[in-house]
Amino acid sequence: MPWQSTLAEPARSLMTNAQALQNDTVLEAQFIPGFPLADIYDSGPSVLVYASNQESANQAAYRLHQGVMQAKPAFDDRLYSIGDALAWPAPGRCVILADTQDNPGGGGSGDTTDLLHALLRHKIRHACAGIVCDPAFAAAAHAAGVGQTLTQGLGGHSGVGAPSLTTPFTVVALGDGKFTGTGPFYLGCRMDLGPMALVRAQGLDIVVSSRKQQAADRAMFRHVSAEPADYEVLVLKSTVHFRADFASLADDIRMVEAPGVNTADLHALHYRHLRPGVEIL
Structure with missing residues (x-):
């Protein structure tokens, strides 16, 4: 799934090629x-x-299918271990580490802490x-107030991966969690993530919410005074949707295989109902 985004290769070129097939007789062509x-x-x-006719449909479908098959190897891109994801020279403006396996949009709890522990260990x-x-x-942060110190454990309550x-x-x-999306994906959407907080630990800023939501809009960070463009490293609990509003900030995007239930390596899943001929990459 991480490489299905039409904002990145290979899906981006496949969608462009599909649109190029459209003409007076081919009304629509899409890769799904x-x-x-x-x-x-x-x-x-x-x-x-x-x-408008079967022959044109067949020809366009064949060309589109050929393009998909040629691009097939690119759908099996790299998943980074946590250690490899954090090993880089200063790359420029920003590196995005996608905590894809804890993406709430795919059933993740949104509270795993493995990447957070690693960032602190590596003094990022x-x-x-x-x-x-x-x-x-979040409730404890609101009770304490801005400028105060908390020692309460954060995250890790789902039992997946590292402890709190x-x-x-x-x-x-602090924020009440009520704001409006400003990015391409959530533009105009009114959100309510419950009480929210921005906390800082050893130079690491963490945005905390009371309701699960994948990080797909900069407004989620700005609501608690965190400007994504100001950071050199962004850790986003998302798989694909974050690209719409965050990809333009990054020189490098790394899909990180940290613990979580939203399995990124499809070989680890046990499919039983797929139609014959579907290949697992």
């Missing part, structure tokens, strides 16, 4: 990658063509992570 987390007969990839600075869902921690992050946190900013 499918949804890998759905174990049903129809969840695999497809090409779809509408045309100028970094911000979000959105970590921990309503009890226990270190002194400074409450930097």
Whole structure:
């Protein structure tokens, strides 16, 4: 799933090529990658063509299918271990580390802490992570107030991966979680993530919410006074949707295989209902 985004290769070129096939007789041509987390007969990839006659439809579908098959190896891109994801020279403006396996949009709890622990161990600075869902921690931050210190553990309540992050946190900013999306994906959407907080631990900023939500809009960070463009490292609990509003900030995007239930390596899933011929990459 991480490489299905039409804002990145290879899906971006496939969609461009599909649009180029459209003409007076081919009214619509699309590549539909499918949804890998759905174990049903129809969840695999497809090409779809509408045309004014069958011959034109067949020809366009064949060309689109050939392009998909040529691009197939690019859909099996790299998943970074946590250690490899944090090993880089200063790359420029920003590196995005996608905590894809804890993406709430794919069933993740939104509260795993493995990447947070690693960032602190590696003494990564100028970094911000979000959105970590921990309503009890958010409530404690609101009770304490801006400028105060918390020692309550953050995240890790789902039982997946590392335990709660226990270190002194400074409450930097607070919000009621009610705001409007400003990015391409959530533009105009009114959100309510419950009480939110921006806390800081050893140079790492963390955006905390009371309701699960994948990090797909900069407004989620700005609501608690965190400007994504100001950071050199962004850790986003998302798989694909974050690209719409965050990709333009990054010189490098790394899909990180940190613990979580939103499995990125499809070989680890046990499909039973896929139609014959669907290949797992």
